[in-house]
Amino acid sequence: MKKFFTTLSNIWKIDDLRVRIINTLLFLLIYRAGSFVVLPGVNPASLNNKGAEGIAGLLNMFAGGSFSRASIFALGVMPYISASIVVQLLGIAVPYFAKLQKEGESGRNKLNQWTRYLTIGITALQAAAYLKSQITADQMEIANPYFTVLNMFVLTAGTMFIMWLGEKITDKGIGNGISLIIMVGIIAALPGAFYSEFQSRNAAAGGLVMFIVEIVALIAVVMFTILIVQGTRKVAVQYAKRIVGNKQYGGVRQYIPLKVNAAGVMPIIFAQALMFIPATVAQFFPKAQSNPILMSLSDYTAWGHNLLFAILIIVFTYFYTAITVNPNQMAEDMKKNGGFIPGIKPGKATADFIDGVISKITLPGSIFLAIIAVFPALAALLHVNSAFARFFGGTSLIILVGVVLDTLQQIESHLLMRHYDGLMKTGRIKGRTSVPASGTSQPVI
Numbered sequence: 001m002k003k004f005f006t007t008l009s010n011i012w013k014i015d016d017l018r019v020r021i022i023n024t025l026l027f028l029l030i031y032r033a034g035s036f037v038v039l040p041g042v043n044p045a046s047l048n049n050k051g052a053e054g055i056a057g058l059l060n061m062f063a064g065g066s067f068s069r070a071s072i073f074a075l076g077v078m079p080y081i082s083a084s085i086v087v088q089l090l091g092i093a094v095p096y097f098a099k100l101q102k103e104g105e106s107g108r109n110k111l112n113q114w115t116r117y118l119t120i121g122i123t124a125l126q127a128a129a130y131l132k133s134q135i136t137a138d139q140m141e142i143a144n145p146y147f148t149v150l151n152m153f154v155l156t157a158g159t160m161f162i163m164w165l166g167e168k169i170t171d172k173g174i175g176n177g178i179s180l181i182i183m184v185g186i187i188a189a190l191p192g193a194f195y196s197e198f199q200s201r202n203a204a205a206g207g208l209v210m211f212i213v214e215i216v217a218l219i220a221v222v223m224f225t226i227l228i229v230q231g232t233r234k235v236a237v238q239y240a241k242r243i244v245g246n247k248q249y250g251g252v253r254q255y256i257p258l259k260v261n262a263a264g265v266m267p268i269i270f271a272q273a274l275m276f277i278p279a280t281v282a283q284f285f286p287k288a289q290s291n292p293i294l295m296s297l298s299d300y301t302a303w304g305h306n307l308l309f310a311i312l313i314i315v316f317t318y319f320y321t322a323i324t325v326n327p328n329q330m331a332e333d334m335k336k337n338g339g340f341i342p343g344i345k346p347g348k349a350t351a352d353f354i355d356g357v358i359s360k361i362t363l364p365g366s367i368f369l370a371i372i373a374v375f376p377a378l379a380a381l382l383h384v385n386s387a388f389a390r391f392f393g394g395t396s397l398i399i400l401v402g403v404v405l406d407t408l409q410q411i412e413s414h415l416l417m418r419h420y421d422g423l424m425k426t427g428r429i430k431g432r433t434s435v436p437a438s439g440t441s442q443p444v445i
Helices: 002-013 015-034 054-062 078-093 095-101 104-134 146-172 177-187 190-203 207-230 266-275 277-284 286-290 292-298 303-324 327-336 348-381 386-392 394-417
Strands: 232-239 242-244 247-249 253-259
Touching: 002 015, 002 394, 015 146, 015 177, 015 394, 054 177, 078 095, 078 104, 078 146, 078 303, 095 104, 104 146, 146 177, 177 394, 190 207, 190 386, 207 348, 207 386, 207 394, 232 348, 253 348, 266 277, 266 303, 266 348, 266 394, 303 348, 327 348, 348 386, 348 394, 386 394
Parallel strands: none
Antiparallel strands: 232 253, 242 247
Protein backbone atom coordinates (compact mmCIF):
# COMPACT_ATOMS: atom_id res chain seq x y z
CA MET A 1 0.00 0.00 0.00
CA LYS A 2 2.92 2.33 0.78
CA LYS A 3 4.37 1.74 -2.71
CA PHE A 4 0.96 2.51 -4.22
CA PHE A 5 0.79 5.94 -2.57
CA THR A 6 4.45 6.57 -3.45
CA THR A 7 3.67 5.82 -7.10
CA LEU A 8 0.70 8.22 -7.04
CA SER A 9 2.95 10.87 -5.53
CA ASN A 10 5.55 10.32 -8.25
CA ILE A 11 2.88 10.63 -10.95
CA TRP A 12 1.74 13.94 -9.47
CA LYS A 13 5.33 15.25 -9.28
CA ILE A 14 5.82 14.97 -13.05
CA ASP A 15 4.43 18.23 -14.43
CA ASP A 16 3.80 16.99 -17.96
CA LEU A 17 2.10 13.79 -16.78
CA ARG A 18 -0.01 15.68 -14.21
CA VAL A 19 -1.24 18.14 -16.85
CA ARG A 20 -2.01 15.32 -19.27
CA ILE A 21 -4.05 13.39 -16.69
CA ILE A 22 -6.01 16.53 -15.69
CA ASN A 23 -6.66 17.34 -19.37
CA THR A 24 -7.89 13.80 -19.98
CA LEU A 25 -10.29 13.94 -17.02
CA LEU A 26 -11.65 17.34 -18.09
CA PHE A 27 -12.23 16.22 -21.70
CA LEU A 28 -13.99 13.07 -20.50
CA LEU A 29 -16.12 15.16 -18.13
CA ILE A 30 -17.20 17.32 -21.08
CA TYR A 31 -18.16 14.18 -22.99
CA ARG A 32 -20.21 12.77 -20.11
CA ALA A 33 -21.97 16.10 -19.55
CA GLY A 34 -22.88 16.30 -23.25
CA SER A 35 -24.33 12.79 -23.17
CA PHE A 36 -27.20 14.09 -21.00
CA VAL A 37 -28.12 16.98 -23.34
CA VAL A 38 -31.31 15.96 -25.18
CA LEU A 39 -31.82 16.70 -28.88
CA PRO A 40 -33.70 19.94 -29.65
CA GLY A 41 -37.40 19.36 -30.22
CA VAL A 42 -37.53 16.11 -28.18
CA ASN A 43 -39.68 15.92 -25.06
CA PRO A 44 -37.39 14.45 -22.33
CA ALA A 45 -40.35 13.33 -20.20
CA SER A 46 -41.57 10.99 -22.95
CA LEU A 47 -38.26 9.14 -23.33
CA ASN A 48 -37.76 5.60 -22.10
CA ASN A 49 -34.34 5.61 -20.44
CA LYS A 50 -34.36 1.94 -19.47
CA GLY A 51 -32.00 1.08 -22.30
CA ALA A 52 -32.43 -1.12 -25.35
CA GLU A 53 -31.91 -4.69 -26.50
CA GLY A 54 -30.22 -6.22 -29.51
CA ILE A 55 -28.08 -4.04 -31.73
CA ALA A 56 -29.65 -0.93 -30.18
CA GLY A 57 -28.44 -2.13 -26.77
CA LEU A 58 -24.94 -2.62 -28.16
CA LEU A 59 -24.92 0.91 -29.61
CA ASN A 60 -26.32 2.28 -26.36
CA MET A 61 -23.48 0.62 -24.44
CA PHE A 62 -20.83 2.13 -26.72
CA ALA A 63 -22.51 5.55 -26.49
CA GLY A 64 -22.62 5.49 -22.67
CA GLY A 65 -26.44 5.52 -22.54
CA SER A 66 -26.75 8.48 -24.91
CA PHE A 67 -28.56 6.34 -27.50
CA SER A 68 -31.57 5.66 -25.25
CA ARG A 69 -31.57 9.23 -23.89
CA ALA A 70 -31.84 10.80 -27.39
CA SER A 71 -28.74 12.83 -26.59
CA ILE A 72 -26.81 15.05 -28.97
CA PHE A 73 -24.08 12.38 -28.63
CA ALA A 74 -26.53 9.53 -29.32
CA LEU A 75 -24.47 8.04 -32.17
CA GLY A 76 -21.23 8.18 -30.17
CA VAL A 77 -18.00 7.38 -31.99
CA MET A 78 -19.29 4.33 -33.86
CA PRO A 79 -19.55 6.21 -37.21
CA TYR A 80 -15.88 7.17 -36.81
CA ILE A 81 -14.95 3.58 -35.98
CA SER A 82 -16.87 2.37 -39.06
CA ALA A 83 -15.14 4.96 -41.26
CA SER A 84 -11.73 3.96 -39.88
CA ILE A 85 -12.39 0.29 -40.67
CA VAL A 86 -13.55 1.14 -44.22
CA VAL A 87 -10.42 3.24 -44.88
CA GLN A 88 -8.28 0.45 -43.45
CA LEU A 89 -9.88 -2.07 -45.81
CA LEU A 90 -9.48 0.33 -48.74
CA GLY A 91 -5.76 0.35 -48.00
CA ILE A 92 -5.74 -3.34 -48.93
CA ALA A 93 -8.06 -3.24 -51.95
CA VAL A 94 -7.34 0.17 -53.54
CA PRO A 95 -3.77 1.00 -54.71
CA TYR A 96 -4.20 4.74 -54.00
CA PHE A 97 -4.93 4.14 -50.32
CA ALA A 98 -2.22 1.47 -50.11
CA LYS A 99 0.26 4.07 -51.41
CA LEU A 100 -0.89 6.60 -48.78
CA GLN A 101 -0.26 4.04 -46.02
CA LYS A 102 3.40 3.86 -47.08
CA GLU A 103 3.99 7.62 -47.31
CA GLY A 104 4.65 8.16 -43.62
CA GLU A 105 3.27 11.19 -41.80
CA SER A 106 1.90 12.95 -44.90
CA GLY A 107 0.10 9.79 -45.98
CA ARG A 108 -1.41 9.32 -42.52
CA ASN A 109 -2.67 12.92 -42.56
CA LYS A 110 -4.41 12.33 -45.90
CA LEU A 111 -5.93 9.07 -44.64
CA ASN A 112 -7.18 10.88 -41.52
CA GLN A 113 -8.78 13.50 -43.76
CA TRP A 114 -10.51 10.80 -45.79
CA THR A 115 -11.68 9.18 -42.55
CA ARG A 116 -13.21 12.46 -41.36
CA TYR A 117 -15.07 13.00 -44.63
CA LEU A 118 -16.37 9.44 -44.57
CA THR A 119 -17.39 9.86 -40.92
CA ILE A 120 -19.60 12.81 -41.86
CA GLY A 121 -21.35 10.77 -44.56
CA ILE A 122 -21.87 7.71 -42.35
CA THR A 123 -23.09 9.85 -39.44
CA ALA A 124 -25.63 11.65 -41.63
CA LEU A 125 -27.09 8.33 -42.81
CA GLN A 126 -27.15 6.86 -39.30
CA ALA A 127 -28.69 10.07 -37.93
CA ALA A 128 -31.59 9.83 -40.37
CA ALA A 129 -32.11 6.15 -39.49
CA TYR A 130 -31.89 6.89 -35.75
CA LEU A 131 -34.47 9.69 -35.90
CA LYS A 132 -36.86 7.54 -37.93
CA SER A 133 -36.58 4.39 -35.80
CA GLN A 134 -35.99 5.71 -32.26
CA ILE A 135 -37.98 8.97 -32.04
CA THR A 136 -41.76 8.61 -32.25
CA ALA A 137 -44.23 11.32 -33.28
CA ASP A 138 -45.49 11.85 -29.71
CA GLN A 139 -41.92 12.61 -28.55
CA MET A 140 -41.44 15.41 -31.10
CA GLU A 141 -42.18 19.00 -30.17
CA ILE A 142 -41.20 20.28 -33.64
CA ALA A 143 -43.02 19.30 -36.82
CA ASN A 144 -41.35 17.27 -39.54
CA PRO A 145 -39.39 17.64 -41.82
CA TYR A 146 -37.78 20.53 -39.91
CA PHE A 147 -37.23 18.27 -36.89
CA THR A 148 -35.40 15.63 -38.94
CA VAL A 149 -33.22 18.09 -40.86
CA LEU A 150 -32.29 20.04 -37.71
CA ASN A 151 -31.35 16.98 -35.68
CA MET A 152 -29.43 15.35 -38.52
CA PHE A 153 -27.10 18.36 -38.34
CA VAL A 154 -27.04 18.19 -34.52
CA LEU A 155 -26.22 14.47 -34.39
CA THR A 156 -23.54 14.82 -37.06
CA ALA A 157 -22.00 17.76 -35.22
CA GLY A 158 -22.16 15.79 -31.97
CA THR A 159 -20.22 12.85 -33.43
CA MET A 160 -17.63 15.17 -35.00
CA PHE A 161 -17.23 16.95 -31.66
CA ILE A 162 -16.63 13.61 -29.90
CA MET A 163 -14.07 12.75 -32.58
CA TRP A 164 -12.37 16.11 -31.93
CA LEU A 165 -12.39 15.42 -28.18
CA GLY A 166 -10.77 12.05 -28.81
CA GLU A 167 -8.01 13.62 -30.90
CA LYS A 168 -7.41 16.26 -28.21
CA ILE A 169 -7.14 13.56 -25.53
CA THR A 170 -4.58 11.72 -27.67
CA ASP A 171 -2.56 14.93 -28.27
CA LYS A 172 -2.83 16.67 -24.89
CA GLY A 173 -3.93 13.85 -22.58
CA ILE A 174 -2.87 10.32 -21.77
CA GLY A 175 -3.89 7.21 -23.75
CA ASN A 176 -5.86 6.81 -26.96
CA GLY A 177 -8.69 9.36 -26.92
CA ILE A 178 -11.30 7.44 -28.92
CA SER A 179 -10.66 4.26 -26.94
CA LEU A 180 -10.96 6.13 -23.63
CA ILE A 181 -14.27 7.67 -24.70
CA ILE A 182 -15.66 4.22 -25.53
CA MET A 183 -14.33 2.85 -22.24
CA VAL A 184 -15.93 5.65 -20.21
CA GLY A 185 -19.25 4.97 -21.92
CA ILE A 186 -19.06 1.29 -21.00
CA ILE A 187 -17.93 1.92 -17.42
CA ALA A 188 -20.79 4.41 -16.93
CA ALA A 189 -23.21 1.46 -16.91
CA LEU A 190 -21.18 -0.58 -14.40
CA PRO A 191 -22.30 1.05 -11.08
CA GLY A 192 -25.99 0.72 -11.95
CA ALA A 193 -25.56 -2.89 -13.12
CA PHE A 194 -23.52 -3.70 -10.02
CA TYR A 195 -26.16 -2.24 -7.68
CA SER A 196 -29.04 -3.97 -9.50
CA GLU A 197 -27.29 -7.33 -9.23
CA PHE A 198 -26.55 -6.73 -5.55
CA GLN A 199 -30.22 -5.96 -4.87
CA SER A 200 -31.52 -8.97 -6.83
CA ARG A 201 -29.07 -11.38 -5.18
CA ASN A 202 -29.78 -9.95 -1.74
CA ALA A 203 -33.49 -10.63 -2.20
CA ALA A 204 -33.07 -14.09 -3.78
CA ALA A 205 -31.89 -17.42 -2.41
CA GLY A 206 -28.17 -17.57 -1.72
CA GLY A 207 -28.00 -13.91 -0.80
CA LEU A 208 -24.61 -12.25 -0.56
CA VAL A 209 -22.75 -15.56 -0.89
CA MET A 210 -23.83 -15.91 -4.52
CA PHE A 211 -22.99 -12.26 -5.13
CA ILE A 212 -19.45 -12.79 -3.79
CA VAL A 213 -19.12 -15.89 -6.02
CA GLU A 214 -20.12 -13.75 -9.01
CA ILE A 215 -17.48 -11.13 -8.15
CA VAL A 216 -14.79 -13.82 -7.86
CA ALA A 217 -15.90 -15.27 -11.22
CA LEU A 218 -15.76 -11.81 -12.79
CA ILE A 219 -12.20 -11.30 -11.53
CA ALA A 220 -11.21 -14.69 -12.97
CA VAL A 221 -12.72 -13.79 -16.36
CA VAL A 222 -10.87 -10.45 -16.34
CA MET A 223 -7.58 -12.24 -15.62
CA PHE A 224 -8.28 -14.69 -18.45
CA THR A 225 -9.03 -11.80 -20.82
CA ILE A 226 -5.77 -10.06 -19.86
CA LEU A 227 -3.94 -13.30 -20.66
CA ILE A 228 -5.46 -13.34 -24.17
CA VAL A 229 -4.90 -9.62 -24.83
CA GLN A 230 -1.28 -9.75 -23.68
CA GLY A 231 -0.33 -13.13 -25.13
CA THR A 232 2.48 -13.05 -27.72
CA ARG A 233 4.67 -15.52 -29.59
CA LYS A 234 8.21 -14.20 -29.89
CA VAL A 235 10.05 -14.94 -33.14
CA ALA A 236 13.84 -14.54 -32.86
CA VAL A 237 15.48 -12.23 -35.42
CA GLN A 238 19.26 -12.03 -35.87
CA TYR A 239 20.80 -8.87 -37.36
CA ALA A 240 24.03 -9.06 -39.34
CA LYS A 241 27.16 -7.30 -38.07
CA ARG A 242 28.19 -4.07 -39.77
CA ILE A 243 31.44 -2.24 -39.05
CA VAL A 244 31.40 1.50 -39.77
CA GLY A 245 34.71 3.14 -38.89
CA ASN A 246 35.69 1.90 -35.46
CA LYS A 247 32.14 1.02 -34.42
CA GLN A 248 30.21 -2.20 -34.82
CA TYR A 249 26.49 -2.12 -35.57
CA GLY A 250 24.06 -5.03 -35.50
CA GLY A 251 25.04 -8.50 -34.53
CA VAL A 252 22.32 -8.64 -31.89
CA ARG A 253 19.29 -10.87 -31.52
CA GLN A 254 15.88 -9.29 -31.18
CA TYR A 255 12.33 -10.61 -31.26
CA ILE A 256 9.18 -9.94 -33.26
CA PRO A 257 6.24 -10.30 -30.86
CA LEU A 258 3.32 -11.83 -32.79
CA LYS A 259 0.11 -11.38 -30.82
CA VAL A 260 -2.07 -14.39 -30.12
CA ASN A 261 -5.10 -12.15 -30.68
CA ALA A 262 -3.89 -9.77 -33.40
CA ALA A 263 -7.47 -9.00 -34.51
CA GLY A 264 -8.46 -7.48 -31.15
CA VAL A 265 -12.18 -7.01 -30.61
CA MET A 266 -13.14 -6.65 -34.28
CA PRO A 267 -14.16 -10.34 -34.86
CA ILE A 268 -16.72 -10.07 -32.05
CA ILE A 269 -18.14 -6.85 -33.51
CA PHE A 270 -18.42 -8.35 -37.01
CA ALA A 271 -19.94 -11.61 -35.73
CA GLN A 272 -22.35 -9.75 -33.46
CA ALA A 273 -23.57 -7.64 -36.38
CA LEU A 274 -24.41 -10.81 -38.36
CA MET A 275 -26.12 -12.43 -35.37
CA PHE A 276 -28.57 -9.52 -35.23
CA ILE A 277 -29.87 -10.39 -38.73
CA PRO A 278 -32.36 -13.11 -37.55
CA ALA A 279 -33.92 -10.74 -35.00
CA THR A 280 -34.16 -8.01 -37.66
CA VAL A 281 -35.85 -10.43 -40.10
CA ALA A 282 -38.32 -11.41 -37.37
CA GLN A 283 -39.23 -7.75 -36.83
CA PHE A 284 -39.99 -7.12 -40.51
CA PHE A 285 -41.72 -10.48 -41.13
CA PRO A 286 -44.00 -11.36 -38.20
CA LYS A 287 -44.78 -14.80 -39.68
CA ALA A 288 -41.11 -15.71 -39.36
CA GLN A 289 -41.38 -15.45 -35.58
CA SER A 290 -42.96 -18.91 -35.49
CA ASN A 291 -39.86 -20.46 -37.09
CA PRO A 292 -38.02 -22.35 -34.29
CA ILE A 293 -34.60 -22.10 -35.99
CA LEU A 294 -34.93 -18.34 -36.46
CA MET A 295 -36.08 -17.90 -32.88
CA SER A 296 -33.20 -20.01 -31.59
CA LEU A 297 -30.72 -17.84 -33.48
CA SER A 298 -32.40 -14.70 -32.13
CA ASP A 299 -32.12 -15.82 -28.49
CA TYR A 300 -28.62 -14.95 -27.25
CA THR A 301 -28.88 -17.55 -24.45
CA ALA A 302 -29.72 -20.44 -26.83
CA TRP A 303 -27.09 -23.07 -27.64
CA GLY A 304 -27.62 -22.71 -31.39
CA HIS A 305 -27.06 -18.96 -31.23
CA ASN A 306 -23.86 -19.27 -29.21
CA LEU A 307 -22.45 -22.11 -31.33
CA LEU A 308 -22.93 -20.13 -34.56
CA PHE A 309 -21.64 -16.99 -32.80
CA ALA A 310 -18.44 -18.81 -31.75
CA ILE A 311 -17.87 -20.21 -35.26
CA LEU A 312 -18.30 -16.76 -36.82
CA ILE A 313 -15.80 -15.28 -34.35
CA ILE A 314 -13.21 -17.93 -35.24
CA VAL A 315 -13.73 -17.29 -38.98
CA PHE A 316 -13.59 -13.51 -38.63
CA THR A 317 -10.47 -13.74 -36.42
CA TYR A 318 -8.63 -15.49 -39.25
CA PHE A 319 -10.07 -13.06 -41.80
CA TYR A 320 -9.20 -9.88 -39.89
CA THR A 321 -5.75 -11.17 -38.93
CA ALA A 322 -5.07 -11.93 -42.60
CA ILE A 323 -5.92 -8.39 -43.71
CA THR A 324 -4.18 -6.56 -40.86
CA VAL A 325 -0.96 -8.59 -40.45
CA ASN A 326 1.23 -8.62 -43.57
CA PRO A 327 3.99 -11.29 -43.38
CA ASN A 328 5.40 -10.21 -46.78
CA GLN A 329 5.86 -6.63 -45.55
CA MET A 330 7.44 -7.87 -42.32
CA ALA A 331 9.88 -10.09 -44.26
CA GLU A 332 10.73 -7.23 -46.63
CA ASP A 333 11.39 -4.77 -43.78
CA MET A 334 13.51 -7.37 -42.01
CA LYS A 335 15.58 -7.95 -45.16
CA LYS A 336 16.12 -4.21 -45.69
CA ASN A 337 17.47 -3.86 -42.15
CA GLY A 338 19.82 -6.81 -42.49
CA GLY A 339 17.79 -9.11 -40.28
CA PHE A 340 16.94 -12.78 -40.67
CA ILE A 341 15.27 -15.54 -38.71
CA PRO A 342 17.91 -18.17 -37.74
CA GLY A 343 17.58 -21.21 -40.01
CA ILE A 344 15.20 -19.46 -42.43
CA LYS A 345 16.22 -17.89 -45.75
CA PRO A 346 15.36 -14.17 -46.17
CA GLY A 347 12.52 -13.21 -48.50
CA LYS A 348 9.64 -15.52 -49.36
CA ALA A 349 10.78 -18.31 -47.02
CA THR A 350 10.72 -15.85 -44.10
CA ALA A 351 7.25 -14.61 -45.10
CA ASP A 352 5.97 -18.21 -45.31
CA PHE A 353 7.48 -19.02 -41.90
CA ILE A 354 5.86 -15.97 -40.24
CA ASP A 355 2.56 -16.76 -41.97
CA GLY A 356 2.72 -20.32 -40.62
CA VAL A 357 3.42 -19.12 -37.07
CA ILE A 358 0.53 -16.64 -37.25
CA SER A 359 -1.84 -19.35 -38.51
CA LYS A 360 -0.87 -21.66 -35.64
CA ILE A 361 -1.26 -19.10 -32.84
CA THR A 362 -4.45 -17.61 -34.32
CA LEU A 363 -6.39 -20.86 -33.81
CA PRO A 364 -6.10 -20.98 -29.99
CA GLY A 365 -6.43 -17.19 -29.90
CA SER A 366 -9.70 -17.31 -31.87
CA ILE A 367 -11.08 -20.15 -29.72
CA PHE A 368 -10.28 -18.30 -26.50
CA LEU A 369 -11.84 -15.14 -27.98
CA ALA A 370 -15.00 -17.10 -28.81
CA ILE A 371 -15.12 -18.44 -25.23
CA ILE A 372 -14.85 -14.90 -23.84
CA ALA A 373 -17.59 -13.76 -26.22
CA VAL A 374 -20.13 -16.36 -25.02
CA PHE A 375 -19.43 -15.83 -21.30
CA PRO A 376 -22.22 -13.19 -20.98
CA ALA A 377 -24.77 -15.70 -22.30
CA LEU A 378 -23.49 -18.30 -19.82
CA ALA A 379 -23.80 -15.75 -17.02
CA ALA A 380 -27.37 -14.95 -18.08
CA LEU A 381 -28.24 -18.67 -18.00
CA LEU A 382 -26.98 -18.70 -14.41
CA HIS A 383 -29.54 -15.99 -13.61
CA VAL A 384 -27.12 -13.07 -13.54
CA ASN A 385 -28.77 -9.71 -14.28
CA SER A 386 -28.52 -9.04 -18.05
CA ALA A 387 -26.90 -5.62 -17.53
CA PHE A 388 -24.28 -7.08 -15.18
CA ALA A 389 -23.77 -10.18 -17.36
CA ARG A 390 -22.39 -8.00 -20.18
CA PHE A 391 -19.27 -7.34 -18.11
CA PHE A 392 -18.47 -11.07 -17.91
CA GLY A 393 -17.05 -11.03 -21.42
CA GLY A 394 -17.76 -9.98 -24.98
CA THR A 395 -16.94 -6.68 -26.59
CA SER A 396 -17.18 -4.56 -23.46
CA LEU A 397 -14.69 -6.54 -21.35
CA ILE A 398 -12.05 -6.82 -24.09
CA ILE A 399 -12.25 -3.08 -24.77
CA LEU A 400 -11.99 -2.27 -21.05
CA VAL A 401 -8.97 -4.54 -20.53
CA GLY A 402 -7.17 -3.35 -23.68
CA VAL A 403 -7.69 0.38 -23.02
CA VAL A 404 -6.73 0.17 -19.34
CA LEU A 405 -3.53 -1.73 -20.15
CA ASP A 406 -2.66 0.71 -22.92
CA THR A 407 -3.19 3.75 -20.67
CA LEU A 408 -1.24 2.24 -17.75
CA GLN A 409 1.61 1.42 -20.11
CA GLN A 410 1.81 5.07 -21.20
CA ILE A 411 1.81 6.26 -17.58
CA GLU A 412 4.57 3.79 -16.74
CA SER A 413 6.61 5.04 -19.72
CA HIS A 414 6.47 8.58 -18.31
CA LEU A 415 7.60 7.29 -14.90
CA LEU A 416 10.51 5.26 -16.29
CA MET A 417 11.71 8.13 -18.50
CA ARG A 418 12.15 10.25 -15.38
CA HIS A 419 13.89 7.45 -13.46
CA TYR A 420 10.97 6.64 -11.17
CA ASP A 421 9.85 3.10 -10.38
CA GLY A 422 7.15 1.68 -12.61
CA LEU A 423 3.63 0.78 -11.57
CA MET A 424 4.65 -2.79 -10.70
CA LYS A 425 7.39 -4.16 -8.43
CA THR A 426 8.46 -6.70 -11.04
CA GLY A 427 7.98 -6.79 -14.79
CA ARG A 428 6.54 -4.15 -17.04
CA ILE A 429 3.05 -3.37 -18.26
CA LYS A 430 2.82 -4.08 -21.98
CA GLY A 431 -0.17 -2.40 -23.59
CA ARG A 432 -1.36 -2.88 -27.15
CA THR A 433 1.01 -0.21 -28.46
CA SER A 434 4.10 -1.30 -26.52
CA VAL A 435 5.10 -4.15 -28.82
CA PRO A 436 4.23 -3.18 -32.42
CA ALA A 437 5.24 -5.56 -35.15
CA SER A 438 6.30 -4.39 -38.57
CA GLY A 439 3.64 -4.92 -41.18
CA THR A 440 0.78 -4.89 -38.71
CA SER A 441 -1.97 -2.40 -38.07
CA GLN A 442 -4.14 -2.33 -34.99
CA PRO A 443 -7.82 -1.38 -34.98
CA VAL A 444 -8.77 1.84 -33.27
CA ILE A 445 -10.38 -0.01 -30.38
